Amino acid sequence: MRGSIGRFLFAAFNALVVGLMVVPVLFVVWSAFYDSPFLSFPPPGYTLSWFSEALNHQAFLNGAITSLKLALCSSIIGVIIGTLASLVLVRTEFRGRGALNSILLSPLIVPNIVLGIALYMFFIWLADQGGLDLTTGFWGLLLAHVLLTLPWSVRLISANLIGLDRSVEEAAMNLGANGLKTFFHATVPQMRSGVIAAALFSFIISFENLEISLLLVGPGSTTLPIALMQYLEFNINPTVAAASTLQVVLIVGLLLLTDRHVKLSRIV
Incomplete structure (x- = not known):
């Protein structure tokens, strides 16, 4: 009896937590279809015109282009570095391996706003000492987003590497393939699901980031989340809501695609 009550309370608590996270998003999606410039309940009617407004708003378009470029570049760089780091962490034994793993994953435990402030202060120091100003512009943002996406690439690719069958690589080397050919023709095909999942998840993390980008944006480098926030200041x-709905649809689609390659429950 106690066990049944405990399971019921646990299920009810989980449902409450999920509801608190999902219901606000559903209200945003719902309000994107309101046939009124003012948010009211119940709505007078429904329309798709706000999606046309969002798609034709120049600030949103420029922000989306910047976010897409930033997400693509940071995910590619993060996956390359993450693949190499995962191979070292999973396939080799050396002193300091645990420390290296902790360093690579440390951005996950630091709040994004704290990470953004730290990077901004570091970039100011770098500009003062070396004359290289990364505090505003695309390249500083890219470095920050690579730091943000790298831990997820390491986790996803490492989780995929742990379950690989090493006999395929051994067979390739026994047949005369050198280390490079074995890597590209035997190891990489087996890692494909983890690499694809890491790229998709890194893209999502970069595309929707606000806190770090807010501290490092400059003229011509405003991202979509910042453009949405600036719009809300005066409108x-x-x-x-329509622009946010499109962003939610994109992110949910990419998450579902990621889950097809590597179950997110294994690494999240």
């Missing part, structure tokens, strides 16, 4: 209408 309250369903246009921003």
Whole structure:
């Protein structure tokens, strides 16, 4: 009897937590279809015109282009570095391996706003000492987003590497393949699901980031989340809800695609 009550309470608590996370998103999606420039309940009607407004808003378009470029570049760089780091961490034994793993994963335990402030202060020091100003512009943002996505690449690719069958690589080397050919023709095909999942997840993390980007953006490098926040400073209408709905649809689609390659429950 006690066990049944405990399971019921646990299920009810999980449902409450999921509801608190999902219901606000559902309300944003719902408000994107309001046939009124003012948010009211119940809505007078429904329309798709706000999606047209969002898709034709120049600040949103520029922010989306910047976010796409940033997410693509950071995910590619993060996956390359993450693949090499995962191979070292999973396939080799050396002193300090645990420390290296902790360093690579440490951005996961640091709040993004703290990480952004630290990077901004480091970039100021770098500009003062070496004359290289990364505090505003695309390259500083890219370095920050690579740091943000790298831990997820390491986790996903490492989780995939642990379950690989080493006999395929041994067979390739026994047949005369050198280390490089074995890596590209035997190891990489087996790692494909982990690499694809890491790239997709890194893209999502970079594309939706606000806290770090907010401290490092400059003229011409405003990302979509920042453009949405700036729009809300002077306007309250369903246009921003429509733009947010499109962003949610993109992120959910990529998460579902990622889960097909590597079950997110294994690494999240």
